[in-house]
Amino acid sequence: MNTKLATQNATTFATPLLAVFAADASTSTSTAKDAKPEPKLLTTNDAITKAASTVLASGEFKAGLGETLLLHAPAGLAAQRLLIVGLGKLADVTIHELRKAAGTAVRFAKPRAIRDLALDFPKTDLPASDAARAIVEGASIADYDPDTYRSDRKDLSLQSFTLLAADVAPLAAAFAEGEVLSAAQLFARTLVNEPGNILVPLELGRRAKAELEPLGIKVELFSTEKIKELKMGALWAVAQGSENPPALIVMTYEPKTPKSKDVIGLVGKGITFDTGGISIKPADGMEKMKYDMAGAAAMIGAMRAIAELKPAVKVISVVCSAENMPDGKAYKPGDVVTAMSGKTIEIINTDAEGRLVLADGLHYAKTLGCTHLIDAATLTGACVVALGMLNAGIFSNDESSYEKFNRGLEQSGEHYWRLPCTAEYRDLIKSQIADIMNTGGSRWGGAITAAMFLKEFVGDTPWIHLDIAGLAWIEETRPWIAKGPSGIAVRSIVEWVRSF
Ligand code: BES
Ligand code: ZN
Numbered sequence: 001m002n003t004k005l006a007t008q009n010a011t012t013f014a015t016p017l018l019a020v021f022a023a024d025a026s027t028s029t030s031t032a033k034d035a036k037p038e039p040k041l042l043t044t045n046d047a048i049t050k051a052a053s054t055v056l057a058s059g060e061f062k063a064g065l066g067e068t069l070l071l072h073a074p075a076g077l078a079a080q081r082l083l084i085v086g087l088g089k090l091a092d093v094t095i096h097e098l099r100k101a102a103g104t105a106v107r108f109a110k111p112r113a114i115r116d117l118a119l120d121f122p123k124t125d126l127p128a129s130d131a132a133r134a135i136v137e138g139a140s141i142a143d144y145d146p147d148t149y150r151s152d153r154k155d156l157s158l159q160s161f162t163l164l165a166a167d168v169a170p171l172a173a174a175f176a177e178g179e180v181l182s183a184a185q186l187f188a189r190t191l192v193n194e195p196g197n198i199l200v201p202l203e204l205g206r207r208a209k210a211e212l213e214p215l216g217i218k219v220e221l222f223s224t225e226k227i228k229e230l231k232m233g234a235l236w237a238v239a240q241g242s243e244n245p246p247a248l249i250v251m252t253y254e255p256k257t258p259k260s261k262d263v264i265g266l267v268g269k270g271i272t273f274d275t276g277g278i279s280i281k282p283a284d285g286m287e288k289m290k291y292d293m294a295g296a297a298a299m300i301g302a303m304r305a306i307a308e309l310k311p312a313v314k315v316i317s318v319v320c321s322a323e324n325m326p327d328g329k330a331y332k333p334g335d336v337v338t339a340m341s342g343k344t345i346e347i348i349n350t351d352a353e354g355r356l357v358l359a360d361g362l363h364y365a366k367t368l369g370c371t372h373l374i375d376a377a378t379l380t381g382a383c384v385v386a387l388g389m390l391n392a393g394i395f396s397n398d399e400s401s402y403e404k405f406n407r408g409l410e411q412s413g414e415h416y417w418r419l420p421c422t423a424e425y426r427d428l429i430k431s432q433i434a435d436i437m438n439t440g441g442s443r444w445g446g447a448i449t450a451a452m453f454l455k456e457f458v459g460d461t462p463w464i465h466l467d468i469a470g471l472a473w474i475e476e477t478r479p480w481i482a483k484g485p486s487g488i489a490v491r492s493i494v495e496w497v498r499s500f
């Protein structure tokens with residue numbers, strides 16, 4: 001989809017579909033059936049207001065978030081159709097509702113084979129550039145469907161999305177940023193959607209190389225030999241049961257004129273398929289475990305955006321990728337392995353493999369000079385039990401890093417909820433046999449014991465851990481996004497990097 005920003009009057013703009021946003025201006029909080037919504041168009045365009053007035057007065061359209069209403073041949077407009085898209089309560093409208101409503105318009109057009117869409121820039125009190133950025137993000141993200149492997153696939157992707165505004169000059173930079181961020185998120189989603197037989201660890205590395213090298217990122221792709229040479233015993237333990245060799249992917253962004261001595265490390269869990277290994281998972285739903293590399297995809301996507309946005313800080317991303325398989329050569333419960341840091345780990349459950357590959361990834365990132373670390377991983381089912389699918393888990397050993405990340409969420413609109421990783425939980429991962437064990441022994445606090453395990457490998461380095469297990473895959477279609485890979489964390493991680 002080609003996204004455009006145009007200084008153009010919506011009245012005379014010829015398009016098969018013109019969209020306009022509307023919000024419910026009623027102040028009643030009642031959810032009763034007789035509660036009367038007051039849909040109000042967020043436009044300064046008189047022709048649009050006139051064309052929509054009768055239908056808005058009818059009360060048929062309540063302007064709920066994701067609600068749509070279509071008018072054909074709207075009088076007084078050059079557009080063939082006018083689509084009114086709801087934002088929910090006017091008082092609650094933020095850039096995140098604008099993002100969703102822009103997506104809703106795109107997903108309305110797609111199945112109807114309408115190839116071009118224009119949107120009348122909404123009149124709100126929100127900063128106009130933030131609004132433009134969120135709108136183009138929402139539109140681009142909505143254009144994606146995970147149907148690459150369907151023979152009956154009809155490419156219904158839109159040809160163009162045009163944002164019409166009275167003066168585009170103050171919006172242009174933010175609009176371009178939104179294009180970069182959504183392209184990065186889309187790239188992460190396409191990686192996550194790839195099946196485990198195609199996207200094996202080295203293929204993940206090759207895709208990262210093909211995408212990032214042309215953008216000026218240095219991409220090094222290592223496998224078994226280097227992993228053994230570095231003594232990455234934790235990553236190797238997971239990898240050794242698979243016919244598909246592991247990958248250590250190191251991506252480096254070097255700013256032309258760095259404004260800071262900080263070096264940011266982005267570490268991703270890249271399990272291209274998680275069977276659970278010898279502690280094998282139940283068959284039901286196992287196919288989903290192709291998305292156990294969503295943390296890695298988020299980091300590769302973030303590097304794509306970083307290459308284009310060019311922050312003044314050095315960024316190194318380390319992705320540890322392997323396939324977790326049961327096999328004659330696979331690691332077993334009871335095994336003791338030595339991580340690159342020298343710590344010994346007693347394996348209790350081979351399904352707790354993500355923390356093992358991250359342990360070596362985090363330590364390696366430190367040896368490469370990273371002063372600040374962030375990791376993303378589909379790490380625990382326990383995090384999904386704790387927070388459901390509406391918030392990802394966030395853990396940190398550093399208030400300032402955490403605060404910076406939190407502030408970025410105002411732009412990205414993603415949802416994270418902080419969970420503790422304080423010293424009193426440390427005893428839960430003590431082992432009698434080795435320095436630590438790879439589970440908390442019981443199911444209780446499983447997201448926290450996983451975070452405590454990672455914390456062993458970051459030492460005093462400021463660090464953030466994102467457990468995205470519940471948000472990496474969208475289980476149900478929404479009006480603004482397809483079900484399937486979400487691309488969670490890409491935009492928030494980029495905001496965090498830019499805060500340095
Ligand atoms: N990849 C899974 C976590 C996961 C669960 C991701 C659901 C996405 C959705 C991870 O490797 C895992 O299996 N974790 C175990 C840890 C346990 C054995 C301590 C879990 O959460 O059950
Ligand atoms: Zn697992």
Ligand code: ZN
Nearest residue numbers: 271274292354
């Ligand atoms: Zn896993």
